[in-house]
Amino acid sequence: MIARLSVLFLALAVVAAHAAAQTTPLLSPPAAFDRATIRRGAQWFAQYCLSCHSVKWIRYDRLTRDLGFSKDAVRQELMFPGGAHFAQGMVPTLSARDAAAWFGVAPPDLTLEARLRGGAWIYTYLRSFYFDPTRPSGWNNHLFPDAAMPNVLAPISGIRDAKGRLIQRGRLTPRQVNQVIGAITVWLEYTSDPSKLERERLGPYVIGFALLLSVVAYLMKRAYWREVS
Ligand code: HEC
Numbered sequence: 001m002i003a004r005l006s007v008l009f010l011a012l013a014v015v016a017a018h019a020a021a022q023t024t025p026l027l028s029p030p031a032a033f034d035r036a037t038i039r040r041g042a043q044w045f046a047q048y049c050l051s052c053h054s055v056k057w058i059r060y061d062r063l064t065r066d067l068g069f070s071k072d073a074v075r076q077e078l079m080f081p082g083g084a085h086f087a088q089g090m091v092p093t094l095s096a097r098d099a100a101a102w103f104g105v106a107p108p109d110l111t112l113e114a115r116l117r118g119g120a121w122i123y124t125y126l127r128s129f130y131f132d133p134t135r136p137s138g139w140n141n142h143l144f145p146d147a148a149m150p151n152v153l154a155p156i157s158g159i160r161d162a163k164g165r166l167i168q169r170g171r172l173t174p175r176q177v178n179q180v181i182g183a184i185t186v187w188l189e190y191t192s193d194p195s196k197l198e199r200e201r202l203g204p205y206v207i208g209f210a211l212l213l214s215v216v217a218y219l220m221k222r223a224y225w226r227e228v229s
Contacts, residue, residue: 024128024143026120031182033189035197039067041187044180046078048152052099052107055191056089066190066197103137105148114185114192123185126153127178130162156180 031037042063045055063069063078064086075083080093092099092107100106114122125143129151132140140162141147151159157177158170170177190197 024124026118026124027127028120029123029182029185030178031186033186033196033200035067037183037186038190038197039069040180041183041185041190042067042069043077044184045187049110049184050078050080050090051092052094052103052149053110054089054091055111055188056091056109057111058191058194059087059089060084061086062194066194103148107149110188110191112192114189119185119189122188123181126181126184129154129157130160130164131167132162153177153181 031041060074060078063074064071069078071086074086078090082093084091096106117125121143125141125147128142128144129139130142131138135146137148137150139147139149139151141149151157154170156170156172157174158166159168161167172180
């Protein structure tokens, strides 16, 4: 019994220590889950993330169906200049082995990242980079300490020090940067559950149908009972 209790206390202590270590509060992305936002997120993702990260379970042709991209738009905005096959998943030209050699860790596939970590985590992570000259890449991250990923959004977001002060301005205002990061987050929420878009479109019809069915059922019940009594 005592052994069991001590195991329980140990487990609790580990959980408490973990909770205490995670001091960066998670922020919700200021972006709606709709087609326009997901499209914008896909474009930013292709421009800033796809060079390292794959979303290999999403095929290019799915984006023409779900998001209304034309084939030309997919070629120009989402594929690399060399092109790719429409039936192929979105994968970088950089091989996982080269990436692992350069960064020490291979950039993981992000198709299911939003299920693994949640949208708020991704949004907060992308906002938490700071300049750290002691790191090999020159970057560190408040939410994911010693992450091997560089701050690829620095040209638009600018550079911040560990205290959050802006050392160098970026091309966009902080508000615009949050919108870009929000759109990228919503895009990754879509890739982790593409049918959510379809579900949200069908939702009102399903509820309408259920309501109609209950009215019909009620009228039938009244008609039957009138005959019984
Ligand atoms: C230059 C290559 C590179 C680019 C470009 C890049 N990343 Fe990363 N990313 C990495 C590496 C390497 C890691 C692994 C970090 C680690 O485990 O220390 C990583 C990790 C991540 C993680 C955390 C994965 C996890 O759960 O462990 C997320 C989320 C992420 N990247 C999102 C993005 C997004 C979104 C973009 C585009 C804005 C992007 N990355 C651009 C290299 C890159």
